[in-house]
Amino acid sequence: MSKRVFIDGEAGTTGLQIVERLRRVDGVVVQSLDLHARKDNAARRAMMASVDLVVLCLPDEAAREAADMVEGLGSAAPRLLDASSAHRISRGWTYGFSEMAPEQPQSIAQAARVSNPGCYPTGAIALLKPLVEAGLVPADFPITINAVSGYSGGGKSLIADHNNAGGPAFELYGLSLNHKHVPEIAHHAGLARRPLFVPSIGHFRQGMLVSVPLHLDALPGRPTAREIECALVDRYDGATQVKVRMTPAEQRLDAEGAAGSDVMELFVFENEAESQAVLVARLDNLGKGAAGAAVQNIGLMLGLDARSAAAGKVAMHA
């Protein structure tokens, strides 16, 4: 029998992407509320009680309220996947980055409540966690993370701003150095010292680069760029949605290069003579950074056939 999924916020940017992918996945039926009932709490509650899994694609505050609504259903409560940043480091929630540790897929498969990772944290954690765990980067090392996202990262309102008024070609933001993703990155990457995070938005719809510059000779073991790359290759060996790529000969990366894909690519650039490196994750903020990861997690939580989930993804981007 097919599993029933309700996406609260399905008309939003992330919700729409998940619906499109799930349409092509065998064994899942997406249950929707009529347009007029989408924000009617009684209708939402009844829908939540009737499905196997609820996916929240809402702003943080609305996601907290919706999670409470699910909790209030008691023994009728479905399982929950939250795409917002409301529960990324909350107790009782499992972090839905399945490649971050060998046991993570099983933890996600068994969890009642899973928090889908943030788009920027997906890139930053993918680069940093394996290096901290391998002892190449000490947990208290001063880390800087620079990133650029397409404007769809800001949801419907930012998309409208860029479509209507044009939007700036490029802007830094989060310059109070207090972006909501900093605790999430530090917690899951295993950093004891708060990283500096400098995000930015470019006037393109989808795609993202997350980069971490490193003075290799300031690291205690003075690792080489190759050693760093090997640690990443070891961690993501066999992963289908995280790939360590060869350094491009032209020594440049297009932020839109992974747009339309659910695969995140990792790169290690270096100036060997100067003992400097830049680690880069390239992903689609709406792919592995949101809906791609959500569909992976839905597949794990509902025990769906991984090949069918992948087929959905491929068909969508064909």
Ligand SMILES: NC(=O)C1=CN([C@@H]2O[C@H](COP(=O)(O)OP(=O)(O)OC[C@H]3O[C@@H](n4cnc5c(N)ncnc54)[C@H](OP(=O)(O)O)[C@@H]3O)[C@@H](O)[C@H]2O)C=CC1
């Ligand atoms: N965009 C991205 O790249 C990423 C987004 N996310 C996360 O996903 C979540 C959704 O973001 P995104 O899709 O971009 O946002 P959007 O603004 O595009 O969509 C949000 C949706 O939520 C609906 N909504 C808002 N408040 C309520 C409410 N109280 N009850 C019911 N529905 C409500 C909106 O309805 P209406 O249509 O009426 O406005 C809209 O459809 C956010 O928490 C974001 O952090 C995660 C990773 C990446």
Ligand SMILES: CC(=O)N[C@@H](CCC(=O)OP(=O)(O)O)C(=O)O
């Ligand atoms: C470009 C842009 O505005 N990006 C958003 C991050 C994307 C998002 O909504 O956050 P999650 O990935 O945690 O869900 C921001 O900086 O707040």
